[in-house]
Amino acid sequence: MEKDSRNSDFLHVGNKILEWYGNNARDLPFRQTKDPYKIWICEIVFQQTRINQGLNHYNNFIKRFPDVKTLAEAEENEVLLYWKGLGYYSRAINIHKAAQQIMNDYHGVFPDQYEEILKLKGVGKYTAAAVSSICFGGRMPAVDGNFYRVLSRLFADNFDISNSKAFTYFSELAGLVMPENVGDFNQAMMDIGSEICKPKNPLCGECPINEDCLAFSIQKIADYPVKTKKVKAEDLALTYYFVHRNGQFLIRQRKEDFIWKKLFEFPDAISSNMETCITGSKTVNHKLTHKNLSIEIINVEVTSEKIWNDFIDENQYLITDVEGSHEKSFPKPLENYIQNSLKD
DNA sequence: CAATCGTGGAG
């Protein structure tokens, strides 16, 4: 039976990728260390997040929380503050809990085994593989979106990446290609995926493995990866009241298991005797992955001290001002609203 | 296990 040359000896592909990485690795702050703490933080920050989008957050986070102990001892709200604007805020909650796990269960020493790293809150198979391979010589492929794309093109493989078994499937494909240095290989695949084998307009001419790439050879790059499921965003209307008096305004912390959990927000209702204080409103549209939000923010200018105080007492709202809001984490549209309120 | 969780940039 005739075998395509691409179907044997895949190891040379991995070595080509490593060689390319040696000359083309991006110069990123977390590339200059093997401190598992820093690598862990960077892996969490950059989940579903582009490098340019998360770089400042990463640097600021490391500066404020340079080690596990500092992070574990911090207040949850301050950890959330350093996550402000980054999205997927449960990452901040989990990263804080995981730091406490490391202090309590591992005496403050970052676990060096894949199975142990996997037990940390917010750490899944991808992150455990990345940290263990980069920092401790672990040998698991860090299969992420880049792996799906590069491998599905390399093998012209139709496996649906929205299938829940995609991780296992592409882990096996990765195993065919994976060379000795798994840590560098994992990082190399991410760089190739984001710099060369891009979702749109990939730079196949510059790709170190274009001679091995089946999709490239049959001119079908755009057909891979296959992804059948599309997320549909539903419309959702929210109403907030920007209740303010003498430069101060009212907020509270979200608690329900819903969007923006544990972030701060404005009141979503006012007392009946406040309705005469309404001076206008503004509607902001904001897109989340699964929701198209239409947020109406009603301006309530309270003049009566009694009405102000009664409302706060009844609902246990917190009082802040623009300056104080800098110390709390708000959803992006509310953060924007607060900053714009300066211009009045 | 399919649905859910942000934000911003590219095309």
Added chain:
DNA sequence: TCTCCAAGATT
């Protein structure tokens, strides 16, 4: 304007 999607994890 609109769609896709980016170093995923959790429930």
